[in-house]
Amino acid sequence: MALASRQFLVATFSSESTLRRAARLLRDSGFQIHDAYTPYPVHGLSELIGVHHSRLPLVSLAGGIGGCVGALAMQFYMAVFDWPLNVGGKPPNSLLAFVPITFELTVLAAGLATVAAFLLRCRLVPTTSADSMADGTTEDVFALALRQRDATVDSSEVWSLLLESGATNVTLKEVSR
Amino acid sequence: MTPMRPSWLEGSLVLRDISDDIARPLDGRPDPSWFACVTASTIALGIGAACVTYEVATGIGTWGLNKTVGWAFDITNFVFWIGIGHAGTLISAILLLFRQQWRMSINRSAEAMTIFAVVCAALFPLIHMGRPWMFFWVMPYPNWRGPLWVNFRSPLLWDVFAINTYLIISLVFWYLGMVPDFATLRDRAAAGVRKHVYAALSLGWNGSHRTWARYETACLLLAGLATPLVISVHSIVSMDFATSILPGWHATIFPPYFVAGAVYSGFGMVLLLLIVTRRVMNLERYITLQHLDRMSKITLLTGSLVAFSYASELFTAWYSGNLNEGFVFLNRATGPYAWAFWTMVTCNVAVPQLLWVRRVRCSPSALLPISILINVGMWFERFVIIVTSLHRSYLPSTWVMYRPTAIEIGTLIGSFGLFFTCFLLFIRVLPMIAAWEVKGLAGARAASEAHGVGV
Numbered sequence: 008m009a010l011a012s013r014q015f016l017v018a019t020f021s022s023e024s025t026l027r028r029a030a031r032l033l034r035d036s037g038f039q040i041h042d043a044y045t046p047y048p049v050h051g052l053s054e055l056i057g058v059h060h061s062r063l064p065l066v067s068l069a070g071g072i073g074g075c076v077g078a079l080a081m082q083f084y085m086a087v088f089d090w091p092l093n094v095g096g097k098p099p100n101s102l103l104a105f106v107p108i109t110f111e112l113t114v115l116a117a118g119l120a121t122v123a124a125f126l127l128r129c130r131l132v133p134t135t136s137a138d139s140m141a142d143g144t145t146e147d148v149f150a151l152a153l154r155q156r157d158a159t160v161d162s163s164e165v166w167s168l169l170l171e172s173g174a175t176n177v178t179l180k181e182v183s184r
Numbered sequence: 185m186t187p188m189r190p191s192w193l194e195g196s197l198v199l200r201d202i203s204d205d206i207a208r209p210l211d212g213r214p215d216p217s218w219f220a221c222v223t224a225s226t227i228a229l230g231i232g233a234a235c236v237t238y239e240v241a242t243g244i245g246t247w248g249l250n251k252t253v254g255w256a257f258d259i260t261n262f263v264f265w266i267g268i269g270h271a272g273t274l275i276s277a278i279l280l281l282f283r284q285q286w287r288m289s290i291n292r293s294a295e296a297m298t299i300f301a302v303v304c305a306a307l308f309p310l311i312h313m314g315r316p317w318m319f320f321w322v323m324p325y326p327n328w329r330g331p332l333w334v335n336f337r338s339p340l341l342w343d344v345f346a347i348n349t350y351l352i353i354s355l356v357f358w359y360l361g362m363v364p365d366f367a368t369l370r371d372r373a374a375a376g377v378r379k380h381v382y383a384a385l386s387l388g389w390n391g392s393h394r395t396w397a398r399y400e401t402a403c404l405l406l407a408g409l410a411t412p413l414v415i416s417v418h419s420i421v422s423m424d425f426a427t428s429i430l431p432g433w434h435a436t437i438f439p440p441y442f443v444a445g446a447v448y449s450g451f452g453m454v455l456l457l458l459i460v461t462r463r464v465m466n467l468e469r470y471i472t473l474q475h476l477d478r479m480s481k482i483t484l485l486t487g488s489l490v491a492f493s494y495a496s497e498l499f500t501a502w503y504s505g506n507l508n509e510g511f512v513f514l515n516r517a518t519g520p521y522a523w524a525f526w527t528m529v530t531c532n533v534a535v536p537q538l539l540w541v542r543r544v545r546c547s548p549s550a551l552l553p554i555s556i557l558i559n560v561g562m563w564f565e566r567f568v569i570i571v572t573s574l575h576r577s578y579l580p581s582t583w584v585m586y587r588p589t590a591i592e593i594g595t596l597i598g599s600f601g602l603f604f605t606c607f608l609l610f611i612r613v614l615p616m617i618a619a620w621e622v623k624g625l626a627g628a629r630a631a632s633e634a635h636g637v638g639v
Contacts, residue, residue, distance in 0.1 A: 046199060132388070
């Protein structure tokens with residue numbers, strides 16, 4: 008991969024309300040916001056940034072179906088075909104008795120699939136280094152980042168919009184990848 | 185201005201103060217009282233380790249079990265500990281689905297309690313096997329012993345799957361909840377080993393909103409999965425008993441009765457842990473008296489369900505006209521184990537009635553003994569169910585008495601030692617309050633106060 012660097016315009020704010028106001032101003036002026044960086048989830052930002060509904064529930068559903076089918080298949084193979092042991096006169100295919108384990112494995116597979124999909128989609132793995140846009144976004148700083156592709160980062164309009172909306176600091180940041 | 189709804193955070197709303205408070209126990213030298221607690225719990229753990237070592241080396245004969253009473257102390261402890269865990273999942277998953285804000289400052293420690301309790305619980309079936317190093321035989325794995333598989337029709341095997349699933353999902357949920365806090369700790373830490381550890385644990389978290397949005401979806405999904413899971417776990421534990429034909433065990437009320445009892449005993453333990461830690465760790469402004477009040481109300485509700493189940497069992501024993509069933513309950517109340525039965529009734533039916541009084545619900549010094557008595561009562565409930573049903577069943581010639589040996593009592597003490605040692609280490613090395621959730625609470629309140637709207 009060629010060494011390319013991307014430029015971001017990063018504005019920091021001291022509270023969620025100033026961040027939200029700035030995001031709304033930028034969006035209304037036609038600028039595309041790359042992402043926001045906040046110490047806790049700020050609700051109502053998704054629409055302003057253009058984050059769509061997550062498809063994680065589908066992954067969860069798929070994991071659940073996989074776990075359910077896998078658990079039933081396992082129990083049928085082991086208890087009906089491979090080793091039909093007579094326990095208390097119950098038929099080998101005692102489906103009702105298979106329900107609890109099927110349920111447990113459904114939940115297990117759905118839960119693990121959800122978490123795995125989430126971590127991979129967000130590239131959250133132990134070796135990832137946090138490429139932080141601004142210092143303190145995990146503490147008490149709220150930041151907005153605009154990408155050069157989306158906004159003319161050196162247009163005076165953006166800078167004045169951000170400063171007007173109460174940004175404590177506006178900087179240009181190069182992120183190399 | 186008096187707030188319309190109680191505020192779940194007292195004092196400063198400054199975000200940095202919140203992380204300072206939550207990170208303080210991890211940085212500074214702990215209080216002497218923490219060392220005292222650790223010493224006591226490590227001694228208990230040592231006693232347990234010695235007893236378990238002796239039991240494994242010698243055999244199950246070191247316990248007071250006999251041919252009639254094949255389950256007693258060990259399975260009582262197992263059901264007791266697995267029940268304790270249920271309050272943690274209720275707080276972290278069910279209250280999340282119900283959007284209860286008061287869960288935010290107690291969910292982390294309650295989830296930790298769940299995990300440690302499940303570990304303590306898993307110990308007992310393991311050592312009851314007699315040959316614990318063969319533990320993997322309970323798993324269906326391909327083997328060379330001919331076609332030989334586990335018995336999927338046995339509730340005991342259902343338990344294996346339920347408890348393992350519960351432990352794994354609880355661990356994953358707990359860890360996932362801590363990732364943003366690890367990132368905060370990483371950014372606070374000075375360069376060094378701790379920073380590297382936090383950096384690895386925080387998985388490169390940088391607070392991106394795109395990640396936060398997916399994170400909240402993932403947490404909601406896990407909560408949705410954990411909710412039926414937690415109900416299934418104790419239901420399956422109750423089926424270990426209910427699917428048998430023994431009078432006193434063979435009852436359709438068992439699954440809901442056990443789940444209610446589990447949540448009740450779990451809240452007793454959460455109250456006990458939090459009343460002590462909020463004091464020792466100076467976290468009174470996060471775990472407020474109003475939190476204690478809410479937890480007491482759930483304790484009262486589930487305690488009432490337990491009392492109703494007792495009444496229902498007694499009524500059914502009489503109304504069914506079944507001689508064996510009737511005898512078991514008469515034997516429980518008036519037989520040789522009547523003292524255990526009446527301890528159970530006193531602790532689980534009479535004591536929680538004090539929680540109707542608001543002043544009691546908001547008083548840590550009153551709640552502390554109540555929470556201990558709840559745990560005593562719930563331990564005896566399992567003892568009564570297991571031992572009194574077994575020791576006098578259908579055939580009078582098999583009737584015997586069961587007495588625990590010192591080894592069994594030592595193992596019970598050891599399980600408490602394991603639990604409290606784990607919990608005490610947890611409050612020292614991991615953030616015991618979900619800082620990001622509390623910050624969200626503080627930030628939202630600051631934002632609404634800035635707009636002049638009461639929260």
